[in-house]
Amino acid sequence: MNRTLTKPIADDLVRPLFQTSVWFYAIVFAAATVVACGGAAWGYQVWNGIGSAGIRWPVFWGFYLVNFVFWIGISHAGTLISAILRLVNAGWRRPVTRCAEAITVFALMIGAMFPIIHLGRPWLAFWLFPYPSAREIWPNFRSPLAWDFFAINTYLTGSVLFLFLPMIPDFALVRDRSTGWRRTLYGLLAFGWRGTTRQWNRLESAMQIMAVAILPVAVSVHTIVSFDFSMAAVPMWHSTIFGPYFVAGAIFSGIAALIIAMAVLRKTLGLEKYLLPLHFDNLGKLLLLMCILWAYFVFAERLTVWYGNEPSEMAVFWASQRGRFAPFYWTMVICNFVIPFVILTNYKTRTILGCVIASFGVLIGMWLERFLIIVPSLATKQLPYSWGSYAPQPVELTIMAATFAGMILLYALFSKFVPIIAIWELKAGLPSRLDPALQVETSLLSTRLDTEAFSSEAERADRGQP
Amino acid sequence: MAYRWGMAVDIDKCTGCEACVTACHAENNIPTVGAGQASRGRAMHWIRVERYYEGSFPDVRLKFRPVLCQQCDNAPCEAVCPTYAAHQNEDGLNAQVYNRCIGTRYCANACTYNVRFFNFFNPEWPKPLHLQLNPDVSIREVGVMEKCTFCVQRIKAAKTEATAAQRELVDGALQPACAQACPTTAIIFGDLNDPESRVARLARSPRGTKLLEDLGAEPKITYLQKQPWHEPDAY
Amino acid sequence: MKAVYGLYDDPHVAQQAVDNLRAAGVADADITVISSEPFDHFEFGHRDAATHMPWIATAAGAVGLVASYYLLAAAQMSWPLVTSGMPIVPLWSNLIIIFEMTMLSVIIATVITLLATAGLPSRGGKMYDPEVSDGYILVGVENPTDFARLEPALAIPGGRVKRVES
Numbered sequence: 001m002n003r004t005l006t007k008p009i010a011d012d013l014v015r016p017l018f019q020t021s022v023w024f025y026a027i028v029f030a031a032a033t034v035v036a037c038g039g040a041a042w043g044y045q046v047w048n049g050i051g052s053a054g055i056r057w058p059v060f061w062g063f064y065l066v067n068f069v070f071w072i073g074i075s076h077a078g079t080l081i082s083a084i085l086r087l088v089n090a091g092w093r094r095p096v097t098r099c100a101e102a103i104t105v106f107a108l109m110i111g112a113m114f115p116i117i118h119l120g121r122p123w124l125a126f127w128l129f130p131y132p133s134a135r136e137i138w139p140n141f142r143s144p145l146a147w148d149f150f151a152i153n154t155y156l157t158g159s160v161l162f163l164f165l166p167m168i169p170d171f172a173l174v175r176d177r178s179t180g181w182r183r184t185l186y187g188l189l190a191f192g193w194r195g196t197t198r199q200w201n202r203l204e205s206a207m208q209i210m211a212v213a214i215l216p217v218a219v220s221v222h223t224i225v226s227f228d229f230s231m232a233a234v235p236m237w238h239s240t241i242f243g244p245y246f247v248a249g250a251i252f253s254g255i256a257a258l259i260i261a262m263a264v265l266r267k268t269l270g271l272e273k274y275l276l277p278l279h280f281d282n283l284g285k286l287l288l289l290m291c292i293l294w295a296y297f298v299f300a301e302r303l304t305v306w307y308g309n310e311p312s313e314m315a316v317f318w319a320s321q322r323g324r325f326a327p328f329y330w331t332m333v334i335c336n337f338v339i340p341f342v343i344l345t346n347y348k349t350r351t352i353l354g355c356v357i358a359s360f361g362v363l364i365g366m367w368l369e370r371f372l373i374i375v376p377s378l379a380t381k382q383l384p385y386s387w388g389s390y391a392p393q394p395v396e397l398t399i400m401a402a403t404f405a406g407m408i409l410l411y412a413l414f415s416k417f418v419p420i421i422a423i424w425e426l427k428a429g430l431p432s433r434l435d436p437a438l439q440v441e442t443s444l445l446s447t448r449l450d451t452e453a454f455s456s457e458a459e460r461a462d463r464g465q466p
Numbered sequence: 467m468a469y470r471w472g473m474a475v476d477i478d479k480c481t482g483c484e485a486c487v488t489a490c491h492a493e494n495n496i497p498t499v500g501a502g503q504a505s506r507g508r509a510m511h512w513i514r515v516e517r518y519y520e521g522s523f524p525d526v527r528l529k530f531r532p533v534l535c536q537q538c539d540n541a542p543c544e545a546v547c548p549t550y551a552a553h554q555n556e557d558g559l560n561a562q563v564y565n566r567c568i569g570t571r572y573c574a575n576a577c578t579y580n581v582r583f584f585n586f587f588n589p590e591w592p593k594p595l596h597l598q599l600n601p602d603v604s605i606r607e608v609g610v611m612e613k614c615t616f617c618v619q620r621i622k623a624a625k626t627e628a629t630a631a632q633r634e635l636v637d638g639a640l641q642p643a644c645a646q647a648c649p650t651t652a653i654i655f656g657d658l659n660d661p662e663s664r665v666a667r668l669a670r671s672p673r674g675t676k677l678l679e680d681l682g683a684e685p686k687i688t689y690l691q692k693q694p695w696h697e698p699d700a701y
Numbered sequence: 702m703k704a705v706y707g708l709y710d711d712p713h714v715a716q717q718a719v720d721n722l723r724a725a726g727v728a729d730a731d732i733t734v735i736s737s738e739p740f741d742h743f744e745f746g747h748r749d750a751a752t753h754m755p756w757i758a759t760a761a762g763a764v765g766l767v768a769s770y771y772l773l774a775a776a777q778m779s780w781p782l783v784t785s786g787m788p789i790v791p792l793w794s795n796l797i798i799i800f801e802m803t804m805l806s807v808i809i810a811t812v813i814t815l816l817a818t819a820g821l822p823s824r825g826g827k828m829y830d831p832e833v834s835d836g837y838i839l840v841g842v843e844n845p846t847d848f849a850r851l852e853p854a855l856a857i858p859g860g861r862v863k864r865v866e867s
Contacts, residue, residue, distance in 0.1 A: 051586025056507030120569015120609025192823030
């Protein structure tokens with residue numbers, strides 16, 4: 001009775017680890033090639049000087065910082081969302097959490113590279129680290145970049161652990177089902193996990209505490225990223241709204257990335273039974289909520305600036321509203337608001353495909369939003385004599401492409417070596433496992449898993465009961 | 467008694483000849499980047515002469531404003547530096563320690579005057595131009611931010627000399643290169659802590675204004691002009 | 702290691718096996734239940750649920766908060782440099798780093814507590830059966846004094862008893 005229910009789940013979710021299609025190698029090869037190009041581009045830049053990038057006086061921050069903010073934003077997909085869903089005990093979270101948390105970890109790794117890539121002397125990046133050195137000088141803890149160091153490292157540590165801890169029981173499961181090098185590898189990763197009652201109880205307590213702890217950290221990370229800008233007296237940067245505005249934007253783009261990743265996994269790994277239209281519908285609603293919240297923040301920011309009519313701010317305001325940055329601005333509005341709002345408000349278009357289209361819009365729009373925050377302000381600072389412009393150079397574009405390829409590469413490898421859906425969490429969410437009080441809440445997903453998905457003729461016969 | 471170096475720039479006297487710019491380049495080993503890089507925004511001028519046009523053709527009036535590091539008391543560039551490359555030194559100078567700089571360029575973004583310059587590439591002085599380098603000033607490598615120092619090498623030398631001779635520094639005896647080169651004496655340099663120095667008196671002048679004073683950075687350069695300056699229409 | 706255990710497909714049967722062991726006089730602490738998923742809503746899944754983990758995490762957070770304040774202040778006083786007219790130990794901006802270090806302490810303390818109390822990592826050599834990963838629930842006793850007394854308690858319909866004697 002028990003095993004007929006849970007064994008197919010484990011079989012389905014472990015299968016991608018053992019079966020590899022030629023497409024996997026093709027994707028890994030293609031992505032790795034682009035990543036290698038990015039590495040070469042960075043080497044070229046280090047060798048020749050940071051001047052290989054398009055940054056200039058007075059736009060000293062360009063695509064690298066745009067990508068930094070963008071990727072750190074994407075990293076709010078996982079840990080934040082999965083921690084919230086864990087805390088409110090939303091049953092439909094179970095197949096979603098791990099793919100979300102993996103996005104967080106990889107996006108953070110990629111995002112955290114940019115502050116080093118963009119340095120003038122990257123070989124001295126370790127001077128940002130607080131350690132007692134022979135130089136006898138510590139980092140300046142008043143600098144937002146020092147705050148970034150602490151925030152990103154705390155979030156990365158927390159996210160890696162948050163991702164890894166619930167993977168231990170699944171590693172143990174793969175260990176028991178495999179032979180050869182896999183058995184050794186997963187045996188090491190499983191830490192000798194057996195699954196005693198004590199271990200399960202401790203793991204669940206730890207995850208609960210981690211979820212509580214990681215939430216404020218996630219909020220603080222993007223707030224501090226926004227402080228990189230709002231601490232400086234630069235027109236339209238020096239704003240108190242930036243913290244929550246950035247956090248909202250980060251969650252917005254994070255959900256979009258999650259929806260796209262889930263849609264791809266669903267197709268490529270054959271997870272149609274687990275990543276249901278219900279999940280996309282729910283995440284689509286969340287995306288819609290963030291879309292409206294984002295529009296609210298943009299309106300509040302723009303209205304305050306326009307009404308205040310302060311000359312240096314108005315210069316930036318009009319540069320993006322109807323000046324040389326206007327094409328980007330209006331593309332952003334269409335991608336970030338018009339497209340997702342129209343698609344996601346209508347339940348008929350809030351399908352998997354609809355959600356994916358809306359998500360691509362959001363990713364493009366949110367990337368442009370970061371560009372429009374950074375570049376127009378720097379190009380249009382207080383003294384009109386020193387206004388300038390900025391155009392990215394090939395190195396910047398190559399490195400940017402390499403980070404997207406890097407994300408695909410890391411994600412492909414991850415889903416190859418780790419069950420992308422938490423097997424034990426999915427099992428524990430089956431209705432026969434749940435408290436009657438919780439069954440109503442989670443019935444939608446679970447009934448489908450119990451009855452529809454596994455009720456092929458043969459399985460029903462197997463189960464020996466209707 | 468600590469010094470507090472300041473400057474007064476008389477806009478009414480400035481002819482826009484840019485002798486200060488040339489002198490600064492020569493004194494401080496500022497690399498010239500060439501036409502190609504200059505057109506890409508990589509030119510470095512620790513002091514620049516901003517030109518603004520007033521009126522419309524043919525009744526055009528040209529105004530000049532030399533802009534250099536304002537050596538702010540509450541410098542927005544300092545706190546944002548994660549390595550203390552930018553900090554306030556004991557003379558109230560906005561010091562830039564090249565060896566500590568790792569090139570985040572945050573200071574240059576935070577600076578509201580855009581007077582910080584970045585070495586996008588390693589500087590080059592094709593022979594025989596290397597012979598003109600000032601031995602008192604270090605060369606900055608790629609990835610390092612630099613800016614006006616009020617000719618700190620001259621200040622150090624003068625202070626050492628005065629200490630050795632056991633006397634006070636005389637007002638006017640010490641000049642940065644720009645002030646020295648100015649044919650109309652539009653640039654006056656001195657100690658603001660000495661209330662009788664020329665610069666301290668000019669700082670109290672009713673003609674005096676500070677650049678972007680309302681931002682609260684408390685710059686130590688006073689601009690003197692009879693007519694109020696109107697920033698050109700920004701948009 | 703010697704052990705005797707039963708493998709059960711149904712958690713209700715596993716619960717019965719646990720009850721039988723108790724009736725046979727085995728102390729609760731000596732009964733081991735191993736499963737491939739948590740069984741929160743069965744009595745056997747509740748044994749051992751009490752933990753001081755939240756309090757340990759809170760205490761670690763408090764330690765992190767105080768320690769990071771003093772570490773920051775010590776670093777800032779060790780070479781006092783003035784920037785932007787701010788105090789040498791500026792509380793406002795230090796609060797950001799203090800917050801991050803507090804949360805980091807909570808997270809790390811939680812993980813260390815988890816590893817220590819759950820006995821991870823472990824080198825093996827304990828009672829285990831790979832069939833657990835196929836969905837069976839293992840109920841057993843490690844190093845039993847008397848196999849004969851325990852085996853009947855575990856041998857109930859819907860279960861298989863196994864004995865390890867080496």
